[in-house]
Amino acid sequence: xxxxxxxxxxxxxxxxxxxxxxxxxxxxxxxxxxxxxxxxxxxxxxxxxxxxxxxxxxxxxxxxxxxxxxxxxxxxxxxxxxxxxxxxxxxxxxxxxxxxxxxxxxxxxxxxxxxxxxxxxxxxxxxxxxxxxxxxxxxxxxxxxxxxxxxxxxxxxxxxxxxxxxxxxxxxxxxxxxxxxxxxxxxxxxx
Amino acid sequence: xxxxxxxxxxxxxxxxxxxxxxxxxxxxxxxxxxxxxxxxxxxxxxxxxxxxxxxxxxxxxxxxxxxxxxxxxxxxxxxxxxxxxxxxxxxxxxxxxxxxxxxxxxxxxxxxxxxxxxxxxxxxxxxxxxxxxxxxxxxxxxxxxxxxxxxxxxxxxxxxxxxxxxxxxxxxxxxxxxxxxxxxxxxxxxxxxxxxxxxxxxx
Numbered sequence: 213x214x215x216x217x218x219x220x221x222x223x224x225x226x227x228x229x230x231x232x233x234x235x236x237x238x239x240x241x242x243x244x245x246x247x248x249x250x251x252x253x254x255x256x257x258x259x260x261x262x263x264x265x266x267x268x269x270x271x272x273x274x275x276x277x278x279x280x281x282x283x284x285x286x287x288x289x290x291x292x293x294x295x296x297x298x299x300x301x302x303x304x305x306x307x308x309x310x311x312x313x314x315x316x317x318x319x320x321x322x323x324x325x326x327x328x329x330x331x332x333x334x335x336x337x338x339x340x341x342x343x344x345x346x347x348x349x350x351x352x353x354x355x356x357x358x359x360x361x362x363x364x365x366x367x368x369x370x371x372x373x374x375x376x377x378x379x380x381x382x383x384x385x386x387x388x389x390x391x392x393x394x395x396x397x398x399x400x401x402x403x
Numbered sequence: 404x405x406x407x408x409x410x411x412x413x414x415x416x417x418x419x420x421x422x423x424x425x426x427x428x429x430x431x432x433x434x435x436x437x438x439x440x441x442x443x444x445x446x447x448x449x450x451x452x453x454x455x456x457x458x459x460x461x462x463x464x465x466x467x468x469x470x471x472x473x474x475x476x477x478x479x480x481x482x483x484x485x486x487x488x489x490x491x492x493x494x495x496x497x498x499x500x501x502x503x504x505x506x507x508x509x510x511x512x513x514x515x516x517x518x519x520x521x522x523x524x525x526x527x528x529x530x531x532x533x534x535x536x537x538x539x540x541x542x543x544x545x546x547x548x549x550x551x552x553x554x555x556x557x558x559x560x561x562x563x564x565x566x567x568x569x570x571x572x573x574x575x576x577x578x579x580x581x582x583x584x585x586x587x588x589x590x591x592x593x594x595x596x597x598x599x600x601x602x603x604x605x606x
Contacts, residue, residue, distance in 0.1 A: 231581055236430040237514060282490060285508045286482040293475065325431045325512040332505040377597040378589070381427050385589030392582035 215346050222350025225399050228326050229358040230392040232333075235326030239359055240384050242317065249363035252317045253356025257349065259299060259321050260330050264348025266291055267331035268341055288331045296321050326355060361391060409534050416538025422515045423546035424595040429515040432506050433547060434584040440563045443551030444544070445499050449492065449507060451540030453484040454516050458536035462524040477520045478511070485511045515539060553587050554578045 228234045235256070242252045267288055275281050300318045304311045311318075321327060330351055334344045365387055374383050407415070422428045432450070436442040460480050461468075468476045489507045492500040500507065510516070519539055524532040555561055558578030560568035568574075577583045 233431050233434040233581065233584065234509075236434065240427070240430070282486060285486050285489065285511055286479065289478055289482050289511055290475075293478065325509055328512045329431075329505060329509055332508050336505055375593070377600065378593040382589045382593035382596070385585045385592065389582045389585030389589060392585055393577075396580070396582060 215342065218343060219346050219350040220401065222347050223354040223357065224395060225401065227354045227358055227395055228329070228351045229355055230388070230395050232329060234329040235324050235355055238317075238320065238324055238326075239355075239362065239388070240381065243359050243362040243366055243384070246360065246363045246367060248317075249359045250356070251313050253352075253359050255314045255317050255321060256324065256326065256355050257352025259296060259318075259327060260352035260355075261345065261348045262295060262299065263292055263327050263331055264334060264344045265341075266295060268334065268339070268344040271335050272341075284332070284335060289328060292327050292331065326351070358391070362388065365391075409531065412531055412534040413538040413541075416535065416540070416542040417545065418542070420539075421542040421546060421595075422539055423543065423550075424592055426515075426518075427592070428518055429513045429543065430588075432509065432513060433550065434581075434588060435506050436503055437547060437551035437554055437584060438558070438579040440548065440551045440555050441499070442502060443547040445492070445496070445503060446506065447540075447544035447547045449488045450510050450513060450515070450543060451536075452488055453481060453510050454519060454540050454543075455533065455536045456484045457481045457516055457520060458524040458532045459529065461520045462527060462529045462532035465525050468525075473525065474517075474521070477517060477525075481516055481520070482511050515543065550584075550588060550591060553591065554583055557587075558583060 222228075226232065229236065229239050238252055238256070243249050270287060270291060271281075271284070275284060275287065296318065300311075303314065303318070330348055334347055339347055362384075366384065369383065369387070378386070416422070418425070420426060423430075423433055429450070432446055436446045457477070457480050461477060485508060488510065489500075492503070492507060519536060523535050527535070552562065555563075556567060557575045558580075560566060560572045560574050575583070578587060
């Protein structure tokens with residue numbers, strides 16, 4: 213039951229984009245079209261879940277037993293960078309169509325602060341192994357949800373008459389703000 | 404780029420290539436920690452420390468780094484300085500470090516820093532890179548202060564913790580919550596573009 217609560221909270225309430233402000237760059241950069249937003253969301257969810265597993269293992273099997281936790285930042289970033297590379301090679305080998313679909317979004321994930329943020333937050337909150345995995349998957353789904361809604365709105369926004377200076381980043385951020393307001397309504401769901 | 408003087412390398416970070424308002428880099432910490440001015444200032448200073456020292460190191464050892472693994476090298480250099488900043492804050496300013504939370508370690512993935520190493524320090528002399536890093540840092544701090552001042556004055560009626568609005572003022576709680584960050588930054592970027600258009604037309 214607690215795991216379900218954690219999952220829902222990661223998707224809707226503590227949404228990575230709208231509550232923690234993580235992964236804003238891809239959120240603004242790749243949300244112009246619905247299908248590329250979906251690919252980006254899937255890629256992020258995939259990498260996030262694996263990162264949750266690997267970073268938990270490193271943190272609890274290597275860093276904490278040898279009291280090396282001040283090396284967290286360096287080791288997490290290196291692990292994420294090499295992990296993304298590995299996942300990319302793996303997908304290219306076993307599923308070329310999926311590789312085609314994810315395209316350039318996969319390497320870009322390395323510099324996505326959402327992934328690093330996930331590893332750090334899970335370590336900060338002292339989640340157990342299962343909790344970390346649920347948290348990782350939930351955060352990924354939450355990111356996908358946010359970026360898809362954003363892409364849907366932006367496709368419609370092309371037809372709207374936006375004041376010249378607000379075009380592009382300005383109006384996207386304001387839309388994101390209104391979305392964050394809407395998501396705020398979920399915060400009463402779990403105490 | 405050597406056509407620019409050292410002074411111009413510094414100035415360009417303030418407005419022309421301001422990391423937040425013009426280049427839209429480093430959005431995550433910008434939005435997350437600007438609910439109070441003190442947090443914005445601390446974040447700006449920590450990021451500047453990392454940016455300036457990373458630029459110094461990268462520009463001095465740029466000939467030793469093989470091209471293929473340069474990004475990994477930059478990341479390790481940046482991560483080392485971020486660790487120093489993080490430990491320093493945790494040791495000397497525990498409450499501040501607590502309120503900034505995971506966003507100090509997250510400086511490591513701030514695109515401003517990696518972006519400057521890749522675009523500038525890896526190609527320019529030490530002095531030039533330092534001035535570039537200083538300019539970008541000052542531009543970043545100014546942008547953070549403008550955004551956090553807007554949010555703090557409207558959201559809590561205070562300026563650096565001092566009451567500035569009269570008793571008649573009812574704080575807009577929304578401004579210190581996440582949605583306010585997006586909306587305030589959206590309008591500020593719009594304003595920056597408007598000023599840019601106006602000055603261009605004037606010339």
